[in-house]
Amino acid sequence: MSAHEAQVHGHCDARFAAVREAFEENFRERGELGAAVAVTVDGETVVDLWGGWADAAGTRPWERDTLVNVWSTTKGPVALCAHLLADRGLLDLDRPVSVYWPEFAAAGKERVLVRHLLSHRAGLAGLREPHSVEQLYDWELTTERLAAAEPWWEPGTRSGYHALTYGFLVGEVVRRVSGMRLGAFLEREVTGPLGICDFTIGLPEKESGRAAELVHPRAADSSEQAAIFSQLSPAAIAALANPVVGATQANTPEWRAAEIPAANGHGTARAIAALYGVFAGRGSYGGRRILSPEAAERVREGQGSCRDLVLGAGFESETEIGLGLWLSGPNGSYGPNPWAFGHDGFGGSCGLADPEAGVSLGYAMNRMGPRIADDPRKMALVASLYSAL
Template identity: 55%
Template sequence: MSDEPEIHGSCAPGFEAVRDAFEEGFRSRDEIGAATAVQVDGETVVDLWGGHADVAKTRPWQENTLVNVYSTTKGITAFCAHRLIDEGKLDLDERVATYWPEFAAAGKGAVPVRDLLSHRVGLPAVREPLPPEALYDWDAMVTALAAEEPWWTPGTQHGYHALTFGWLVGELVRRVSGKSLGSYFRETFAEPLGLDFHVGLAEAEHARAAEMTPIATPGEGEADAEAIEMGKAMLTEPEGMTARAFMNPPSMAAGVNIPEWRSAEIPGANGHGTARSLAALYGAAARNDGRVLSPEGIERARTEQSHGKDAVLFLSTRFGLGFMLSQDKVAASFGPSPGAFGHPGAGGSVGFADTERRVGFGYVMNRMGPRILLDDRALALIDAVYASL
């Protein structure tokens, strides 16, 4: 019997190169299970899935297999904030404390909403060690962050808020809308657009979730030098900002294949969804027809706010308001269009919109790659998409 995984789905004429790149991921890039989808001008031109949803390779990947997409969730969270801005309920230049009074503690009273969305607020981590259960306790996390003193003067530099972005922006959404981030996204985007994407996965849906591997040990030439540097810093400075950003609460080490993680709302890291849903959401944004955000909202979302050496990640990052933006560096590019915006996730998942080419893209997988930003598997797919346009 062949070890070649079965690939399912559809690929429009002219996009065969995307299918080839997807299959190549299984042949030469150690893919276990994955899915990718592409919309062009609102039409789905690629919708592929294959492989297995578990490491033991006993569960075939299904059309509706859900994947924990880590920081790709941040784009979902950002869309929610921008909808509230579009509706005039949230103001980028208003003080966070206007909506969330407790946030004014520790000298943060003048911090504007803009700094939260652009990773400039200086709260990538909580210094005081938190108990493991705090990771799944919304009130515990937002209370700790409201009380925290910034690691740098807000607005003076940027550093990736790996987990805290979700609680910070999610609490703003909750204070303004009266709904949790997961509920707001479901009612505002998922249900109207027919998206199978969840922030806080209902217990009845856990069986559909793919088993995620630990982050791969990098092979020769596979990891960014910055990823290696960051890993060393986390080991040698366990109380430092970068280590705290990823490992406080320490329950992050317990992994994501557990009910507590799947059920919680962690809007910086635990969205569960399909590539099809990412492509549909970003595809609607790419058409810029007002269904997701206003045209002004799209322009606002992708306007550069932060660019350069990241205080947390040890490499260059570039952010708009909640979304990551392309950089010239190949491993940080969403393709050739400079205005493309979206978000990658740890291990390899990514979703993005390109309004110039009217492309929405999604890729999800369960074998975690070692790169910090975009993974080789996603980059190969993105290259194939643009070669096919």
């Protein structure tokens, strides 16, 4: 059975048949290898589909409980942790980061606010000095270098996507405030209480048998990726290529064992939909409140639209980041509601929340496309979801 003939399993309410159709078309027409998609409406799962292969060779079927690295889709749960602390009065998003992390005040960063970290406006999109993948696995070294780093631009003035540094920056603040690394905090305060057993920062070794193999973009897609990278500014190169990470690195035991909260969350589409369902439910999911409605609303508080200093060339118009997630905006990245919001993962995955419609969506896959955001497979699923509402 080829990817074009992939069997799709799971359930899909009749009302959302268009989502199943788009999911099947992803295999036939858009090069899907293995993937899953889930949708919740008012906290109830209405779509839970999976299919294809968990490995490049096509020897392991994608199962109901297959886990996969979802790259920056992880950033939504990271933001949730910060907002949970703020909701409890333990973290003030309008105070300087150095209040919680004194070393961070170095190199002119004494006025960088916590909100600037969440909205990718801290000017620390990447490190200026070479930073290897192996060094990325070292939490203390990476956060020490970020604390000492000089911003690439005046903090607070523009957004510039902090592809890898976001998780260390927000994660270190969470650690300084709570005394816990972000992965442990997420499990204790969010996934544990909500019964979301299939989403972790990094991947426990005991779960490695369930992990899908990430696969590099196809040759044509790789050419598109090379063209995108050829246009990058120095700050963007620092953000996206210092170090270079991709499928090769993410398939290793070392990557899975590390804690890289911007990029190495592992989960199922079902778990992603549940986590973003907290935002869609205005702080509640499955009858349990995680955030106050006011705190949940604050997540999508726009910080000003602009041409993002790292990703700007990849979008038709300006984009806007809230306090941790991207607004759908004029690009319709998360559907026609401009105030819907979410986060994409490098190569295609996605988490989406639309409180007005009461819906969340999770999408995870293993054949990476060339884009950091708005992969055609994800956009087809989002369009199909809204056609059914």
